Amino acid sequence: MEPLRFPEDKISARAKAFKIIKEKSFSLGDYVLASGKRSKYYLDMKPAMLSPEGSTILAELILERIDNLDVHYIGGLEMGAVPLIAPVSMLSCQRRKPVASFSVRKHVKDHCTMKLIETAGDLRGENVVILEDVTTSGESAMLAVKAVKAVGANVVLVLSIVDREEGAAKLYAKADIPFDRLFATSDFMAA
Numbered sequence: 001m002e003p004l005r006f007p008e009d010k011i012s013a014r015a016k017a018f019k020i021i022k023e024k025s026f027s028l029g030d031y032v033l034a035s036g037k038r039s040k041y042y043l044d045m046k047p048a049m050l051s052p053e054g055s056t057i058l059a060e061l062i063l064e065r066i067d068n069l070d071v072h073y074i075g076g077l078e079m080g081a082v083p084l085i086a087p088v089s090m091l092s093c094q095r096r097k098p099v100a101s102f103s104v105r106k107h108v109k110d111h112c113t114m115k116l117i118e119t120a121g122d123l124r125g126e127n128v129v130i131l132e133d134v135t136t137s138g139e140s141a142m143l144a145v146k147a148v149k150a151v152g153a154n155v156v157l158v159l160s161i162v163d164r165e166e167g168a169a170k171l172y173a174k175a176d177i178p179f180d181r182l183f184a185t186s187d188f189m190a191a
C-alpha cells in the first residue's frame with residue numbers, strides 16, 4: 001500500500017475507503033438489527049476497520065475531518081470506536097498534532113478500578129470527539145457523550161463513519177452537539 005499524500009489524495013482516499021467498506025462491510029439481505037427493526041442491508045464495519053488498508057485510510061479521513069477542530073481526545077463506546085481510535089491517535093502524533101484516545105465501556109468495570117472510561121489521561125476540561133462506526137438513531141454514541149460529559153469533557157463533535165440516516169443527525173441537533181459522517185448508507189445503496 002502506498003502512503004497517502006493528503007490533501008492531494010483526498011478524493012482517491014475517500015474512494016478507496018468507500019470501496020473497502022462496500023466490499024468488506026456492506027451487505028444486502030434481510031436482517032434483524034439490535035433494535036429489533038428489520039433492514040434490507042447490514043453494515044458490519046469491523047472487517048473494514050480491522051484491515052490494514054481500511055484502518056489507515058479511515059484514520060486519515062478522520063484526522064482530515066477533525067483537523068480544524070481544537071481536539072485533545074478521540075474515542076467512543078466499545079466496540080464501535082475501538083478499532084480506529086489507536087490508528088487515529090498514532091497518525092495524529094506522526095503529524096505532530098497529537099490526539100489521545102479513550103474508550104467508554106457499556107458497563108462499569110466490575111473489578112479493580114471499576115472504570116467506565118479507559119484513557120491515558122484526565123478528560124476533565126478537554127475537548128473530545130466521539131467516534132462511532134455506524135449510527136442509526138444515535139443512541140449508542142449518546143451513551144459515550146453522556147459518560148464523557150459526566151467527567152467534565154467538552155464534546156466538540158460526534159463523528160460517524162457511516163450514518164444509516166435514521167435519526168442520529170436529528171438527535172444531536174436537538175442536543176446542540178455537532179454531528180457529521182464520512183459516509184451515508186444512501187451512498188452505498190446508490191452504488
